[in-house]
Amino acid sequence: MKRKVIRQRHQEKAEEKPERKVYASNNVNKNLSLNDALDVFVTAKKAEGLRERTIAEYYRHITYLIEFIGSDIPLSELSSDLIRRYANYLLNEKLTYDKDERRKSKRIGLSPHTVNIRLRTLKTMCRFWYAEGYSDNNPMATVKPVKTDQVAEVQGLSDQQVRILLNNYDETSYAEWRDKTLVFLLLDTGLRINEAVTLTIDQIDFRRNMLNIPSERTKNRRYREVPVSLEVVQRLLELNQESQEYFGYSERIFTNAFGENYTADSFRKRLNRVKHKLGMDTLHPHQFRHTFAREYILSVGDIFTLQKILDHADIKTTRKYIQMDTDHIRSQHLNYTPTRKYLRKVKRNFPR
Structure with missing residues (x-):
């Protein structure tokens, strides 16, 4: 009997490639169309408790793909080559906002970031269909995301911009008084816009001045x-x-001029009109959240508490929110440079 021998210490065993595990039953229907496969996928995701907004995104992204193809096709015909041609179409031929007649500024080609979002959605679906046995292969396995240049983080508003914006509102108008109150709320709490516009009177703890944001x-x-x-x-x-x-x-604090629930989209549209009126480059709800984060740190708040307030799962996300411009950096240096305390103690002896 041949004996085993060790030639080298701590020699690692060659990794064995795990076999594909298919948990689906043998009678899985492999003749599904893309729309049918989407329904199967959505049913599974609903069982996992995904929100309706996420489910709606899945339907929307498959609709985009089918529009590119021209018709619904069998799932088996979804290939890596087809997906790459779809990505190239989105990057180089797709007209932005092509179905929105109100949008005047349109251009050819979606941003790499937008294309990658759609590819990620497809990757999730293809992985599911393959694992469950509805597809014999995963066409997204070899499709790589589009390479992107580093995008500048969302900048908060300067003190001057905030003052100009607040002074712009006419408080004799109900809609402008409401919007100004919403701006104050966003600047004061760092809430996400959907958390803010859906705020109810019952969520306010008047004794402790706290807002209770349900999960x-x-x-x-x-x-x-x-x-x-x-x-x-x-x-x-x-x-x-x-x-x-x-x-x-009404439980809701923010309503429109007809007493209906005020929405984040309505606020975005109204901010867009204000942006053009004031000649600002950008103005959208998320900028108030970034402004809150920056001002919180500048006022000597700590980043760990800020992470809790902003509801960030990863502190790296919180760090991205704290964008300082040159004026803020210079001001902070002026206030906290250690050299000043030493210079104050030095007696100046100038020659006469």
Whole structure:
């Protein structure tokens, strides 16, 4: 009997390639069309508790793909080559906002970031279909994401921009008074826009000046408490009372001029009009969240507490939010350079 021999210490065994595990039953239907396969995928994801917004995105992305192909096709015909041709079409031929007649500025080619989002969605689906046995191969296995240049992080607003924006609002107008209150809320708490516009009067803890954000309304599905200034709470109360005088009782604090729920999209559109009026380059709800983060750190708040307030799962995300411009950097250096305390102690002896 041949004996085993060790030639080299700590020699690693060659890794064995794991076999593909298919958990589906033998009677899986492999003749599904893309739309049928999507329905199977969505049913599984609903069982996992995915939100309706995410489910809607899956339907939307498959619709984009089928529009490119020209018709619904069998899942078996979805190939790596077809997906690459789809990606090239999105990058080089697709007209942006082609179905939005209100958009005047349109260009050819989606951004690499947008294309990668659609590819990631397809990757998730193809991996599912392959693992469940609906497809004999994973066409996304060899498709790589589009290479992108580093994109500049979202910049917050400067102090001057915030003042100009707030002074622009006419508080005799209900809509502008409401929008100004919403801006104050976003600047004061760093809430996401959807968390802010869906705020109800019951979420305000008046004794502690805290906002209770339920898990079903947060991005990371975690309940959290967010501090809010007394002055902002008073504005929220006044806005809610004024709305009830016109439209009767409503849990929502933010409503439109008809007493209906105010939406994030409506606020974005109104900000876009203000942006053009004031001649600003950019103005969107997420900038208030970035402004809050920057000002919190500049006011000597700590990044770990900021991470909790902003509801970031990873502190790296919080770091990206803190974008300092040259004026802020110079100001911070002026206030905290250690050289000053030493220079104050040095007696200046100038020659006569």
